[in-house]
Amino acid sequence: RQSIGRITTGTDSLDSLLLGGIETQAITEVYGEFGCGKTQFCHALCVTVQKSLEEGGLAGGVLYIDTEGTFRPERIIEIAKVHNMDPSKALDNIIVARAYNSAHQVLILEEAGKIIREENIKLIVSDSTTGLFRAEYLGRGTLANRQQKLGRYIRLLARIAEMYNCAVVATNQVSTSPDTFFGDPTKPVGGNIVGHASTYRIYFRKGGKNKRVAKIIDSPHHPASEEVFELGAKGVQD
Numbered sequence: 095r096q097s098i099g100r101i102t103t104g105t106d107s108l109d110s111l112l113l114g115g116i117e118t119q120a121i122t123e124v125y126g127e128f129g130c131g132k133t134q135f136c137h138a139l140c141v142t143v144q145k146s147l148e149e150g151g152l153a154g155g156v157l158y159i160d161t162e163g164t165f166r167p168e169r170i171i172e173i174a175k176v177h178n179m180d181p182s183k184a185l186d187n188i189i190v191a192r193a194y195n196s197a198h199q200v201l202i203l204e205e206a207g208k209i210i211r212e213e214n215i216k217l218i219v220s221d222s223t224t225g226l227f228r229a230e231y232l233g234r235g236t237l238a239n240r241q242q243k244l245g246r247y248i249r250l251l252a253r254i255a256e257m258y259n260c261a262v263v264a265t266n267q268v269s270t271s272p273d274t275f276f277g278d279p280t281k282p283v284g285g286n287i288v289g290h291a292s293t294y295r296i297y298f299r300k301g302g303k304n305k306r307v308a309k310i311i312d313s314p315h316h317p318a319s320e321e322v323f324e325l326g327a328k329g330v331q332d
């Protein structure tokens with residue numbers, strides 16, 4: 095078994111919350127309402143994972159599964175510049191797979207093995223994990239079906255994380271629907287189906303203009319603390 099790697103977030107606050115950064119062989123679920131910084135966090139990690147081990151990265155590439163069309167190359171360029179990294183190299187090391195429906199999203203993962211090996215992928219971003227599933231399976235009748243398909247996707251993420259010693263970041267919005275099962279605005283979409291398979295869960299909430307608050311949920315070995323960070327040129331920053 096290979097040893098677990100860590101990717102710095104590029105911030106002291108989030109690194110301290112995560113005891114050094116996000117781990118390989120694990121799924122880190124990031125959830126919170128719209129605009130809380132989930133996608134910005136993912137963009138920041140796309141750059142920091144490429145740093146050397148000495149600098150807190152894994153000298154690896156990224157597979158970015160983009161289900162909402164919110165990947166922004168220009169953000170990567172901006173973040174890379176702040177880190178004094180070559181922006182075009184940083185972009186080259188990110189493979190963006192745009193998923194157009196949930197079946198396509200699953201297929202991308204099923205076929206990802208070759209790319210992960212050949213491109214030395216060390217981070218898989220799943221942004222968002224649940225959005226397409228939620229949009230496609232509306233109403234109670236198809237709930238079981240949706241949860242089953244979503245479950246398969248999450249198990250695939252977990253297996254890939256183990257098999258290739260990759261870190262996985264899986265974003266998830268909190269529910270805003272009045273539905274009783276999914277209606278709690280502090281609960282992630284899909285009930286706990288993502289959470290159950292996740293090793294770590296981080297909750298982001300808004301705390302003023304660009305300020306955000308991150309909290310680790312239910313971790314046996316992280317302190318139940320909160321950290322404040324900011325959204326900005328670095329994606330996430332202190």
Ligand code: ATP
Pocket residue numbers: 126127128129130131132133134135164267303304325326327
């Ligand atoms: P959703 O659930 O809708 O996908 P999210 O959690 O992914 O939301 P992000 O897209 O990560 O949210 O965050 C959007 C916020 O990031 C914007 O409201 C803005 O405040 C901030 N932001 C985006 N780009 C910059 C930037 N270059 N500098 C500062 N803040 C920025």
Ligand code: MG
Pocket residue numbers: 132133134164221
């Ligand atoms: Mg987003």
